[in-house]
Amino acid sequence: MKSITSRDNPLYKELKQLATSSQARRKSGRTLLDGVHLCEAYWQHLGAPHMCIVAESSVQHHEVSSILALCASAKSAETTEVQCICLPDALYHALSQVEHGVGIMFVVATPQGMTPDVLQESAVMLDNLQDPGNLGSILRSAAAAGIGHVFCSPGTAFAWSPKVMRAGMGAHFLLNIVENADLHHLISHAAIPVLATSSHTTQTIYQAQLNRPVVWLFGHEGQGVAEDLMALATDSVTIPQRPEIESLNVAASAAICFFEQVRQSL
The missing domain is CATH 3.40.1280.10 (SPOUT methyltransferase, trefoil knot domain)
Structure with a gap:
C-alpha cells in the first residue's frame, strides 16, 4: 500500500479536486465513495474500484482490512491491480465529508446509464x-x-x-x-x-x-x-x-x- 504524506503530492491534489469539485467529478468521469457501507455495496454490485484510500488510523479496522484484502487480490476492469493509498488522518479528513466514520473510500468510474428506446418499465x-x-x-x-x-x-x-x-x-x-x-x-x-x-x-x-x-x-x-x-x-x-x-x-x-x-x- 502506497503512503502519501504531503498535501503537495500530485495524486493527493487530484483526489482533493474530486472530493471538493462537482465540475472535476463530471469532467473526469470519476467520483468518490466515502465510508465502509458504500464501498462494500459497490464491491458487491459492480466489482473492484480503481483506487482504495484509507486513513492511517483505520488500516487495522476489521471492516477496512477485509476490503483491503479484496483489493490486494482483485483486478479492476482495466486488468490492473487496485491501487491502495494510505493517508495520515489529517489529509484523509480533508477529503472526507463523513464525520466520525471509518476512514475508507473508493475512487470509481461514474457508471453511465442507458436510455431505452421506449420506456416500458417503472x-x-x-x-x-x-x-x-x-x-x-x-x-x-x-x-x-x-x-x-x-x-x-x-x-x-x-x-x-x-x-x-x-x-x-x-x-x-x-x-x-x-x-x-x-x-x-x-x-x-x-x-x-x-x-x-x-x-x-x-x-x-x-x-x-x-x-x-x-x-x-x-x-x-x-x-x-x-x-x-x-x-x-x-x-x-x-x-x-x-x-x-x-x-x-x-x-x-x-x-x-x-x-x-x-x-x-x-
Whole structure:
C-alpha cells in the first residue's frame, strides 16, 4: 500500500479536486465513495474500484482490512491491480465529508446509464431537482420499491456527488441512472402512463391505477414540474393532506407514491 504524506503530492491534489469539485467529478468521469457501507455495496454490485484510500488510523479496522484484502487480490476492469493509498488522518479528513466514520473510500468510474428506446418499465423522472439530500432519498426509495430507472434532467443535482451518494445509501448501484436526460423525448416515447405530481389537481394517488408499470415525474422543490413537461404527462396526481401545510417535501412525496404503487401491486 502506497503512503502519501504531503498535501503537495500530485495524486493527493487530484483526489482533493474530486472530493471538493462537482465540475472535476463530471469532467473526469470519476467520483468518490466515502465510508465502509458504500464501498462494500459497490464491491458487491459492480466489482473492484480503481483506487482504495484509507486513513492511517483505520488500516487495522476489521471492516477496512477485509476490503483491503479484496483489493490486494482483485483486478479492476482495466486488468490492473487496485491501487491502495494510505493517508495520515489529517489529509484523509480533508477529503472526507463523513464525520466520525471509518476512514475508507473508493475512487470509481461514474457508471453511465442507458436510455431505452421506449420506456416500458417503472421509472422516475426528475425535473430540475436541486437538493442533493432529496435526490439521494428519492433514489433510495425508488430502489427499495423495485423501480429500476431514474432519468435526471440537465438542471438536476449531480446524482454521483458524495452528498447524494451518502443519502442514497448504496441505492445507486441497483439503479440505471441517466444524467442530462431529455425528459421531453422520453415522455413522448413512453409506452406506459406518465404521472406528474401536482398540488393543483383533484385525483389522488389512491384513486390512480398503480398496479402496473408507470413513470413518476417529480419537479423542482419550489416550482414543481415545468409546465411544458406537465402538458406531456398522461395525468397528474396529488397526495391528500391538511390544507394548513403548503406542500410535502419532494422526497417524502416520492416515497409515498412509490409505496402506494407497491401496495396496489401486492
